[in-house]
Amino acid sequence: MASQIELFLQTLISGFLLGGLYALIGLGMALIMGVMRIINLAHGDLMMVAMYVAYWLFTLFHIDPYLSVFVATPLLFLLGVGLQKFLINPVMKVESILPHNQVILTVGIGMVLANLATVFFTSNYRSTPVSYASKAWYLTDYWKDAPIELSLSAPWSLSFLTAVIITIALWLFLTKTDTGKSIRATAQDSDAALLMGVNVGVMRVVTFGIGAALVGGAGCLFIPIYYLYPALGKQFTNVGFVITVLGGMGSTEGAIIGGLILGIFESMTATYLGMGWAPVGRFMIFVAALIFLPGGVASLLRSKKLGK
């Protein structure tokens, strides 16, 4: 019995840590979704690019992946700005039968990124063997007579903490700065924002850049605990998408809670059903969210606020 509880708690902890990282991926997607009303299907592929940046910095210059956050996020910001300015913005003006051309466009971008990575870096699996990769803290080290044994992996906790710091920084940016407020105004009502003197065009470009930078940061946090291959992007695009639906379309608070729920649920499926089933679990929670909670976590939060 004790071992069962131990397994459950351990799964819960790792799910929570994973969820924090997922939240970062979902945040970027929710932000882009909120401002531009499009789903960025190249999201995971942008993360893959950031992971390659971190990987090469580590392999060539021995720069710790956590420090490469400071290199990869600005780079990804520029990449995101470029994509929005030169590819997605022109398409917004084109007249066509299908309204979702921008979404299909992001698929094309993702395809090119993933394939170029295969061409240049081969499809080999890579990882950054950091010295602290297997370091962990054990409960029994601190509490001698603990009835159960739990461990906390050092790189996972470090990644989680960094994700929390980035999220807080984003929150400060969105609530305290002028640009942040303009972005939120654009997300709420772009026409009204335009009338209030917000440069909506620039906000779109900046938002896509920030979304890309966030997922770039997530990539750097993932590389010490995960492995890397060119086709990895689409899996994380799915993660980001499920989180945006689970959290409520375009809601940032929802994205954080959605990320945590997904992370915990996924490690539960991995523990109790097997690793291969994790993507199915991801989809199950997605379907459940659609059927039982179509507005996502955000709608729950809103109804609570109204209830007061």
Add this chain to the structure above:
Amino acid sequence: MKRSLPLIILVLLAALPLTGLSSYIMHILVLVIMWSVIGMGWNLLGGYCGQVSFGHAALFGMGAYSAGLLYYHLGISAWWGLLVSIPVLTITSLVIGFICLRLRGAYFALATLALGEVLRVTAENLVKFTQGDLGIMIKQRTWVEKTWYFYIILLIAAGSFILIKKVIESKLGYYFIAIREDQDAANSLGINTTLYKTIALCVSGVLTGVAGAFYMNYMGYIDPTTVFPLYDISIVTVMVVMVGGVATYWGPAIGALIMVFLAEVIRSMPNIGTAHQTLFGILLIFIIIFLPNGIVGDFRKIINLFKPRGALK
């Protein structure tokens, strides 16, 4: 002339095997026609009804697996799959519709995308039922020659073409287009949008599934990564229609012709072969920016490009 054009093209295509083409050319032709069928299916849902799906691999794979599993478990000819895939795909489409058609636009697209991935993972993990990654292999294909395969898929394609034309020219077609143009307006005019979207999905699913069942018979081997892949089936389906022409009768056929030939040419080039997705992606970006309605849809635009400047006035 315009009315008899489909018939003339059908007769010309039917006469093609008589000219003694090499087996490789026949193979490419069979693939082109198969992709036209899938494209026509996608076009009904995506082009006419406006519900862009990124998960047609799920429908294609279900068709292929319903043929393959019949052969593997019951030992009967996989050709029965062509018939069996119709009810199987109707049910699958109803389930997919129940889940995904609650969503609009990009969300629908993504939900279908996730579904394709889930079916792939499920097929990989249900090893006892589907053989997992080992795949299903037909020990002896019905014919070595491609001629009969060509006629069968041509028949399916002709049937699909007539079906789509009849549907689009009927009341249903107008409902579909009304839903694509403005779902809320269609709803307020008394069109049961969910019902008609589900019908479009079912017809689309059945056509794609039959093409999948044909693929099983034609190739003689399937595994989860060849029939459920995101890029090689779902995205290529979208591209076939985007390149050819969204919401046009001939768009999927033209698109299939271009995409299959392009894929063959790129793959046969040394060094560039691995980069075929990059080239496809760039083609997709190019088409979306410059020819958003595809080659058939923007045909006038292309002709105007080649006309002397004076002619424009």
